[in-house]
Amino acid sequence: xxxxxxxxxxxxxxxxxxxxxxxxxxxxxxxxxxxxxxxxxxxxxxxxxxxxxxxxxxxxxxxxxxxxxxxxxxxxxxxxxxxxxxxxxxxxxxxxxxxxxxxxxxxxxxxxxxxxxxxxxxxxxxxxxxxxxxxxxxxxxxxxxxxxxxxxxxxxxxxxxxxxxxxxxxxxxxxxxxxxxxxxxxxxxxxxxxxxxxxxxxxxxxxxxxxxxxxxxxxxxxxxxxxxxxxxxxxxxxxxxxxxxxxxxxxxxxxxxxxxxxxxxxxxxxxxxxxxxxxxxxxxxxxxxxxxxxxxxxxxxxxxxxxxxxxxxxxxxxxxxxxxxxxxxxxxxxxxxxxxxxxxxxxxxxxxxxxxxxxxxxxxxxxxxxxxxxxxxxxxxxxxxxxxxxxxxxxxxxxxxxxxxxxxxxxxxxxxxxxxxxxxxxxxxxxxxxxxxxxxxxxxxxxxxxxxxxxxxxxxxxxxxxxxxxx
Amino acid sequence: xxxxxxxxxxxxxxxxxxxxxxxxxxxxxxxxxxxxxxxxxxxxxxxxxxxxxxxxxxxxxxxxxxxxxxxxxxxxxxxxxxxxxxxxxxxxxxxxxxxxxxxxxxxxxxxxxxxxxxxxxxxxxxxxxxxxxxxxxxxxxxxxxxxxxxxxxxxxxxxxxxxxxxxxxxxxxxxxxxxxxxxxxxxxxxxxxxxxxxxxxxxxxxxxxxxxxxxxxxxxxxxxxxxxxxxxxxxxxxxxxxxxxxxxxxxxxxxxxxxxxxxxxxxxxxxxxxxxxxxxxxxxxxxxxxxxxxxxxxxxxxxxxxxxxxxxxxxxxxxxxxxxxxxxxxxxxxxxxxxxxxxxxxxxxxxxxxxxxxxxxxxxxxxxxxxxxxxxxxxxxxxxxxxxxxxxxxxxxxxxxxxxxxxxxxxxxxxxxxxxxxxxxxxxxxxxxxxxxxxxxxxxxxxxxxxxxxxxxxxxxxxxxxxxxxx
Numbered sequence: 001x002x003x004x005x006x007x008x009x010x011x012x013x014x015x016x017x018x019x020x021x022x023x024x025x026x027x028x029x030x031x032x033x034x035x036x037x038x039x040x041x042x043x044x045x046x047x048x049x050x051x052x053x054x055x056x057x058x059x060x061x062x063x064x065x066x067x068x069x070x071x072x073x074x075x076x077x078x079x080x081x082x083x084x085x086x087x088x089x090x091x092x093x094x095x096x097x098x099x100x101x102x103x104x105x106x107x108x109x110x111x112x113x114x115x116x117x118x119x120x121x122x123x124x125x126x127x128x129x130x131x132x133x134x135x136x137x138x139x140x141x142x143x144x145x146x147x148x149x150x151x152x153x154x155x156x157x158x159x160x161x162x163x164x165x166x167x168x169x170x171x172x173x174x175x176x177x178x179x180x181x182x183x184x185x186x187x188x189x190x191x192x193x194x195x196x197x198x199x200x201x202x203x204x205x206x207x208x209x210x211x212x213x214x215x216x217x218x219x220x221x222x223x224x225x226x227x228x229x230x231x232x233x234x235x236x237x238x239x240x241x242x243x244x245x246x247x248x249x250x251x252x253x254x255x256x257x258x259x260x261x262x263x264x265x266x267x268x269x270x271x272x273x274x275x276x277x278x279x280x281x282x283x284x285x286x287x288x289x290x291x292x293x294x295x296x297x298x299x300x301x302x303x304x305x306x307x308x309x310x311x312x313x314x315x316x317x318x319x320x321x322x323x324x325x326x327x328x329x330x331x332x333x334x335x336x337x338x339x340x341x342x343x344x345x346x347x348x349x350x351x352x353x354x355x356x357x358x359x360x361x362x363x364x365x366x367x368x369x370x371x372x373x374x375x376x377x378x379x380x381x382x383x384x385x386x387x388x389x390x391x392x393x394x395x396x397x398x399x400x401x402x403x404x405x406x407x408x409x410x411x412x413x414x415x416x417x418x419x420x421x422x423x424x425x426x427x428x429x430x431x432x433x434x435x436x437x438x439x440x441x442x443x444x445x446x447x448x449x450x451x452x453x454x455x456x457x458x459x460x461x462x463x464x465x466x467x468x469x470x471x
Numbered sequence: 472x473x474x475x476x477x478x479x480x481x482x483x484x485x486x487x488x489x490x491x492x493x494x495x496x497x498x499x500x501x502x503x504x505x506x507x508x509x510x511x512x513x514x515x516x517x518x519x520x521x522x523x524x525x526x527x528x529x530x531x532x533x534x535x536x537x538x539x540x541x542x543x544x545x546x547x548x549x550x551x552x553x554x555x556x557x558x559x560x561x562x563x564x565x566x567x568x569x570x571x572x573x574x575x576x577x578x579x580x581x582x583x584x585x586x587x588x589x590x591x592x593x594x595x596x597x598x599x600x601x602x603x604x605x606x607x608x609x610x611x612x613x614x615x616x617x618x619x620x621x622x623x624x625x626x627x628x629x630x631x632x633x634x635x636x637x638x639x640x641x642x643x644x645x646x647x648x649x650x651x652x653x654x655x656x657x658x659x660x661x662x663x664x665x666x667x668x669x670x671x672x673x674x675x676x677x678x679x680x681x682x683x684x685x686x687x688x689x690x691x692x693x694x695x696x697x698x699x700x701x702x703x704x705x706x707x708x709x710x711x712x713x714x715x716x717x718x719x720x721x722x723x724x725x726x727x728x729x730x731x732x733x734x735x736x737x738x739x740x741x742x743x744x745x746x747x748x749x750x751x752x753x754x755x756x757x758x759x760x761x762x763x764x765x766x767x768x769x770x771x772x773x774x775x776x777x778x779x780x781x782x783x784x785x786x787x788x789x790x791x792x793x794x795x796x797x798x799x800x801x802x803x804x805x806x807x808x809x810x811x812x813x814x815x816x817x818x819x820x821x822x823x824x825x826x827x828x829x830x831x832x833x834x835x836x837x838x839x840x841x842x843x844x845x846x847x848x849x850x851x852x853x854x855x856x857x858x859x860x861x862x863x864x865x866x867x868x869x870x871x872x873x874x875x876x877x878x879x880x881x882x883x884x885x886x887x888x889x890x891x892x893x894x895x896x897x898x899x900x901x902x903x904x905x906x907x908x909x910x911x912x913x914x915x916x917x918x919x920x921x922x923x924x925x926x927x928x929x930x931x932x933x934x935x936x937x938x939x940x941x942x
Contacts, residue, residue, distance in 0.1 A: 072544050073546070423908040437890070439814070440815060440816045440890075
């Protein structure tokens with residue numbers, strides 16, 4: 001086999017695939033090194049199976065909320081069918097379906113663990129590969145295990161087991177009320193588990209708008225999930241009977257059959273040979289806006305491994321930027337579109353879809369921000385959606401520049417609302433222009449109209465009046 | 472009762488309500504004259520009841536396409552419950568729920584038929600009202616009856632009967648394969664009617680992209696609807712047994728229990744006194760981009776009655792423009808956002824959501840346009856949606872200016888995809904910026920990514936290659 005390539009990509013998750021694929025399409029010789037599944041965490045143990053677990057119950061819940069359709073739903077969710085469909089979505093953890101896409105772009109897939117051994121040099125199981133132009137690190141991240149006494153010995157689930165389990169645990173404890181915790185907590189609850197979610201922060205989805213946290217919290221509780229916020233987990237033990245006992249800072253003890261840990265991720269850089277090129281083992285690889293590692297212009301890092309935004313779509317975006325750079329073209333991630341401001345969707349029911357700033361983060365960033373809001377379903381189009389999930393939406397507006405700097409939508413099936421806001425925020429479309437972008441009647445996108453009215457209408461020149469209209 | 476107002480609005484449909492409401496909010500004295508239902512055609516006989524009839528079957532069809540959910544749907548659509556919910560949505564044709572919104576804005580509702588009797592003068596049943604600033608005509612449109620022999624005598628349904636019928640006709644003939652025809656044809660088919668749709672043009676939804684017509688046509692046929700295109704209706708008769716016999720140009724005869732006419736609208740200006748102010752009775756009122764009637768600066772016409780765009784949301788948009796003008800502020804409809812380019816959604820299954828140009832209309836307008844397309848569900852997020860309705864999407868790009876001039880999405884539940892395209896088209900967001908507006912994974916909005924790639928990627932400088940990638 002060839003050992004010299006234009007570019008070597010380590011890691012064949014979404015970021016690695018996109019970067020390698022684009023470079024291959026452009027005629028470069030590319031190797032992608034993967035020691036596990038081509039397609040990565042997201043395809044097999046992340047977004048894809050979690051949505052596969054959530055969607056059937058979501059579709060059924062919506063049908064049940066609609067008179068005329070509800071009467072036809074006389075049976076129950078078929079848990080076995082959901083799990084089978086989930087297995088189909090993850091191709092039974094077989095990545096052979098992913099490889100042809102790379103092969104069609106003449107990318108060489110090298111199986112094994114890649115390790116940097118010097119400038120432009122990579123070792124794969126004793127074989128030395130060298131790159132002419134660049135090495136791209138796209139190894140992603142792994143679930144972080146917090147230092148809670150007894151946790152590691154209790155054989156906790158991470159996202160990996162929680163997305164692929166073929167068995168529904170009778171009782172599931174969930175550590176962490178972030179995206180992983182609330183999505184998988186809801187998923188297993190709909191499949192029959194008794195679920196408890198424990199979050200040390202004062203609310204679930206702590207980085208999102210408070211009203212979004214509240215709506216998701218309430219909805220989880222309505223599904224019978226025991227949600228505890230503002231209380232730390234202090235000890236975990238698996239007892240002789242195989243049960244997991246979780247002790248909280250309050251002294252309460254929760255008992256489950258499994259415990260899922262969803263309290264953050266760490267960059268997958270251990271044993272990657274970073275120290276051979278002057279970087280620190282186990283740490284995120286700091287990059288500039290071209291995705292180049294600082295002071296190491298031949299080395300790129302894209303996706304979770306650089307710690308900027310732990311989101312598949314941002315990983316792919318960064319991968320496109322890196323590919324353009326390697327091809328000698330001008331490209332950089334945009335500060336309006338990257339990092340904490342990245343668009344993001346939580347696929348609970350109600351869903352949360354957000355981009356850019358929350359009101360709090362905008363103000364913390366020194367923006368003269370005001371917020372306007374409206375019930376997501378408080379428009380004509382809402383009449384046709386399930387009335388138990390009205391949801392709430394908010395725009396965050398830079399009052400000086402009169403552009404949108406953030407938006408959050410919550411409600412049934414609002415994920416596809418988001419791209420409009422992403423275009424408005426990233427495109428910095430002036431509010432005056434947004435008035436001419438007319439939402440169609442009777443779509444629920446008319447919530448835009450209500451929010452623009454709240455900002456602009458009678459109180460046009462009266463910021464105080466606007467503040468009263470804010471959510 | 473007062474007889475002098477700042478503004479008199481004739482017609483209390485969506486356009487009239489929005490215009491009167493905004494003027495009232497701003498402290499003007501406003502009368503709105505309505506001889507029928509406050510809320511108008513759209514609320515009672517148009518968009519609202521038609522979506523109420525369509526949505527339950529749509530939600531159920533989607534649940535049936537999703538493994539795990541499908542197994543729970545063991546019953547059938549409850550037709551009576553659908554009709555009852557439809558009745559709720561139209562408030563049993565009682566408009567008292569609409570009035571408080573106007574009253575809260577201190578708008579006087581005058582019941583009766585308004586007729587212009589001179590400059591700033593309106594007669595309502597013999598009572599003369601006068602306006603200090605402006606008169607706004609917002610009387611909408613009525614279903615047009617084509618001059619087909621026998622049609623009028625056959626007591627045809629218009630949208631009015633077709634949206635409010637409490638009985639499901641066994642066999643329903645539909646004249647016209649435009650939006651009214653395909654939406655109501657599908658609705659009654661899902662409720663149990665045997666439906667035939669006859670369209671003289673070569674395809675249904677003739678103004679939309681051809682692939683959209685094809686997908687909707689195919690889906691109607693799959694639901695058992697008999698769709699005839701490219702053939703005119705030449706005669707209609709209701710026979711002694713009460714059946715309607717429709718004779719086609721081909722000589723074929725179709726027999727039904729009712730016949731729905733959905734072949735266009737005419738402006739509701741008959742008997743409105745237009746001749747008293749130098750305009751022509753029964754014609755659309757031509758307006759400039761401020762919504763002022765030509766050569767008649769005190770007279771405004773908003774909504775269907777001016778013939779620009781027969782869409783509720785555009786009527787409301789025009790109403791906002793007129794209100795701003797009457798308040799002495801600068802406002803005008805935007806040529807990128809009005810008329811035939813207006814955003815529009817067809818709520819069939821698959822849905823069609825479009826804004827701006829089709830490829831054909833862009834080229835006809837002299838734009839150096841290229842089209843790129845992709846399966847709407849051909850992205851990761853599509854895995855979670857019903858696989859029987861993949862759909863297709865297309866962007867129409869002005870290749871000189873590198874901005875979007877049109878977009879069409881088809882597929883299950885794509886109505887909310889549209890607003891992103893509307894913002895991009897109306898905001899003239901450069902394609903280069905659109906690359907930084909990253910669609911979230913795994914939403915179906917990632918179809919944007921695929922389409923931008925098709926336009927830009929390997930074939931960046933090769934227009935010919937792009938043409939090959941076009942739908």
